Amino acid sequence: MVTTEAVSLSRALNEGLRRAMTDDPSVVVMGEDVGMLGGVFRVTDGLQKTFGATRVIDTPLAESGIVGTAIGLALRGYRPVCEIQFDGFVFPAFNQITTQLSRMRTRTRGAVELPVVIRIPFGGGIGAAEHHGESPEAYFTHTAGLRVVTCADPSDAYTMIQQAITCPDPVIFFEPKRRYWDTSVIQRDPVAAVPLEQAEIVRPGTDATLLAYGPMVRVCLEAADAHEDRSLEVVDLRSLNPLDEATVLESVRRTRRCVIVHEASVTGGYGAELAARITETCFRTLVAPPLRVGGFSTPYPPSRLEDHYLPDLDRVLDAVDRTFGGRP
Amino acid sequence: MVTTEAVSLSRALNEGLRRAMTDDPSVVVMGEDVGMLGGVFRVTDGLQKTFGATRVIDTPLAESGIVGTAIGLALRGYRPVCEIQFDGFVFPAFNQITTQLSRMRTRTRGAVELPVVIRIPFGGGIGAAEHHGESPEAYFTHTAGLRVVTCADPSDAYTMIQQAITCPDPVIFFEPKRRYWDTSVIQRDPVAAVPLEQAEIVRPGTDATLLAYGPMVRVCLEAADAHEDRSLEVVDLRSLNPLDEATVLESVRRTRRCVIVHEASVTGGYGAELAARITETCFRTLVAPPLRVGGFSTPYPPSRLEDHYLPDLDRVLDAVDRTFGGRP
Amino acid sequence: MTVGTARGDTPDALGESPTEFVQLLSPDGERIEHPGYELELTAAELTDIYRDLVTIRAMDTEALALARQGELAVWASMHGQEAAQIGSARALAAGDMAFPTYREHGVAWSRGVDPVSILGHFRGAYHSGWDPLRSRVQAYSVVIGSHTLHATGYAMGIQRDGTDDAAIAYFGDGATSAGDVNEAFVFAAAHRAPVVFFCQNNQWAISVPVDRQSTVPLHRRAEGFGFPGVRVDGNDVLACLAVTRKALADARAGRGPTLIEAFTYRMGGHTTTDDPTRYRPAAETEEWRSRDPIERVRRHLTASGIADREFVEDVESRAEAVVVDLRHRIRTLPDPDVAEIWEYAYATGHPRVDTERTEYADYLESFEDGQW
Amino acid sequence: MTVGTARGDTPDALGESPTEFVQLLSPDGERIEHPGYELELTAAELTDIYRDLVTIRAMDTEALALARQGELAVWASMHGQEAAQIGSARALAAGDMAFPTYREHGVAWSRGVDPVSILGHFRGAYHSGWDPLRSRVQAYSVVIGSHTLHATGYAMGIQRDGTDDAAIAYFGDGATSAGDVNEAFVFAAAHRAPVVFFCQNNQWAISVPVDRQSTVPLHRRAEGFGFPGVRVDGNDVLACLAVTRKALADARAGRGPTLIEAFTYRMGGHTTTDDPTRYRPAAETEEWRSRDPIERVRRHLTASGIADREFVEDVESRAEAVVVDLRHRIRTLPDPDVAEIWEYAYATGHPRVDTERTEYADYLESFEDGQW
């Protein structure tokens, strides 16, 4: 079913999955509540009805089991797409992801490929309970052998999920939870699709670069719109590992300033890698240090406090101003 | 048993544990093979004989179970010291560490403290099989609520393990596997002990700072000795979270150059956080970007290749020279 | 009174094979004897139980309304599981420690936890609103299964203390698939730890029916780990009390763990954000309504002359009073102070955490100064 | 021939209660019938089995020597477990897939894996030296238990393909405590997946005796998950073959998984870096030596006239030839090229990985240029 009206990010993922399952009978979807319920965010809505219970599998409640059996299915030639219900519940599967999924290719000297996609709704800002609002991406970007990507809008959601599924490497696919219901008209032409590992300059600018991904892209766009004095460029990284260094470094070299924004704790977060890499390569061009805006170095707070913990427009602008030598 | 001759790092840990168990009957040691065998590295050698099987517990083979029951023991007032047999086997316990151990204090608004120590032999260079030579520290330093420390020599091993045990916060205690058999005369005076969260300048210098911890401290000391033209300062971080920013930043501000060395993959490793933080705070003082020397962005290789993967004296010196504007 | 083993459901009722379980009170309120599970309760004890059941049902109903009004972010209803929770919690001694999931409001209430603390969790005011060590019920556990290992470790601590306390871990049917729960079985069996595993099989793990988790009755899982499992009518508060009491007695006597499967039903959605009509037939829920855990106690009390209409009305009006007070207090519950973000992460000083707190306070102040 | 259930050990022998298991060949080489496990083998099949047993024992002995000489970094000996591995692997059809741990050299050998690839793993030349998909035995799995889920998922794939292949997962007694193994039981049962769980209970997980993992026989774990468990004399190659064959037939017929507990013994240390004298009495090992899995086959072959002294000598000299060749090839096994560090991490291009490879090559070259 192809629509021309605006669709939500959740719906775009649903259509992307549907397309992938139609194109390739080896694609199977598995996870908790992905069948009749269609997933708690409805991303797999209706898929079981169309493709049956052997291709859309309601699994027992065990994340290690989900990823572990997905690896087995991939060894048998399938392309499993696993859903982890919420960010905070990926940790029981961490061993399978880190010691098995990410390494099978290296372990077998290329003899075995594991084209497994692990979808994880991530990020906060929806007023949810503990373990339902977190951003664990840095645990995965440090794990060699994994690809880590995230979409920020419905168009990317639609294409990137399909690209992730056809990718021969395992892909951790982060979905910006609080953007599930954002809508836009989606681009369905596969020829026009940006490659999975490429970053995108979603708003050109000249004075400073804002680096973001997933839910923070919109915040950065709003910040760029809001800033009265400076022309801010916003880069949506899209792929965190590999990082599209060419696009990122080109932008930073041009603007000579950058602010990195994510929801995860700043300490040891993905922004640390960005800042370190940018400094290593652009040290002489930079006129200010790369600054990081993100969650604090404490566990994610109860939801009544999350608006403080999460970067917002004001905190981004504050950091931008600091790269220009302090608050105005 | 107190000795005045040189003891190995493994032995120093053993003595530290023995001291802690003698001082406080609530300390229990638990893990796979920690009893009769004394652990695969003999760190718990003889403890079961002295303290009995109720205080030195040979657990079933299940790391989540080890950490999960340790949390329960701590809730009941005990101070468990868990041994994870090798770095690569901590991942089945990752959920318990990340979602439970690190957060119970926050979750209960300070009502519950979990003084649990998790000992993990880490690092490569001993010719071991897959999963036996890795450096997972960055997964833990990004996890708010945990303290992460590592010792580099027998004296620190002896005192730091005792400090970790008395610490009211959960501590991930990394032990540099390939230094277990390094020996030195250990300092046993508790009054002279450096606080757990403090870094130490283990070799003063003026031209560049080498930041290292655990197994790489010795490599950096050797590099400092070997460099013919430059005076290199070596800082042993000891505590990764919290980081002793005061000591680190003071050193880097003084030398204006720094090289960060660890065995873990550079991508998303702890060095990224160090580099980012140093740049944020010392940007105008630095004359060169902080450089990172570490493992590559690929899974740990088979042991016949590990000498290439692991930083050595030459790679450290190469980086030092690059901070001075290229190879000599 | 009839004697023997009751059947929980008939093949046609739920489309599965008949289920044997321990039942002491039939859906009609008839008292049944079950060998090995003798239970003598005074009239006062029975009316207390009834009071608890009615009160938590009222609180649950109120919480659902508060969630609908936006006063709570979400609510996990325990409707249908009152007997399992009140019955088992009543079996606990003062020194025992309970390890609940997010749905054990009846257990928390039984342990004397202020209901505002329970609702405050769902409001997002805090992760946990009570002191777990003082109230002897731990913080609600959200990551399925993890806390069963905590209960087991806690029980290992009891063994080392040499006291006759016990621990009880609550979890659902879905949780039985989790590695942690099975590891808890391994550790508890290896140590003969004084822990009771209380599984509320409410037939559903969100949208997944229990037969996706196991093709055999859940209580049978225990035997292969080396300890007994028993199925109890989870809608029968007396049976839940008796079965838990026996399991706790065994634990205290050094006979190790027991797995109790309380066969019950989740009458509502998984939480207020769930839509159960997407995956389960209304007829199933209706069938279970006829086995209501509160109704049968009322029938029993009335039939045995312990309670009259006046008593029933008194219980209801007192429950209403609790609810009115609760509604008021939750609506006026202040948001936590922003400093709580940093307050509890570490017991000891942490330079980065301290810096962040100060910097953020300065940042917030800069707005109040009108600079922004 | 005697008929009936054999006893694996007597209370005084191992200090535990008698153990019932399926046995088809007594330690004396006497053929026994066991109802449900009929087995007819030709003389050629029997001699083939014997040849395998002797050859892998010789290889194992050689590998121990090579480890002592420093040619291998470490070796995990399978001494004592030959019958369990050869017997079960012989039951596999060509299309079946085996999921081994680090100790399944007999299984790998049975599947036609070049022994140099096995030893190369322990030399540290590579993590895995064979193509798992072509040889139909997966890479050695080191993280205890993880691969049991892979086997289960693979079996779910077989179901989806509609073929009658099966999967077999090997693991030890210690592994039964791991969450992953129990989750594999859950998934396999829920899907009735065609997978056989083959547990070699060699009585020890490094220094931890099996009774720390479970107080009841391990095969009983299965029942509570809804599938059958069976204990077999793991030192009896015929029984291991018959029991595995039946389990595989059940799997192919859609009857779901079976847990097989092969009751056996690890005659050596855990690996060459282990010192078993620290934790277990020599008498125990000696007791088990009298149940040697190879000796009983030799006795049977000799007694039944299938083999004479000449045959036995021929088998030994051929095994020796394999070993001599192996020794030579492992000693001359080249170290892997340094580029392998980056070669296999990703199937597709990865800028950072590519940069590192180039930079490191330049760096190495700078030494060769004599600049350093």
Ligand SMILES: Cc1ncc(C[n+]2csc(CCOP(=O)(O)OP(=O)(O)O)c2C)c(N)n1
């Ligand atoms: C490890 C983990 N995975 C997934 C979830 C999401 N989740 C919350 S409740 C639930 C179902 C739980 O079912 P059950 O154990 O039967 O308990 P019930 O909710 O029925 O009381 C799921 C999948 C979670 N909380 N933790």
Ligand SMILES: Cc1ncc(C[n+]2csc(CCOP(=O)(O)OP(=O)(O)O)c2C)c(N)n1
């Ligand atoms: C998850 C994990 N934890 C710990 C280890 C370390 N380790 C290697 S083998 C072993 C014992 C395994 O015992 P068992 O399962 O009985 O197999 P066996 O070695 O006896 O064949 C342990 C603890 C590991 N490999 N993986």
Ligand SMILES: [Mg+2]
């Ligand atoms: Mg349930």
Ligand SMILES: [Mg+2]
């Ligand atoms: Mg074993």
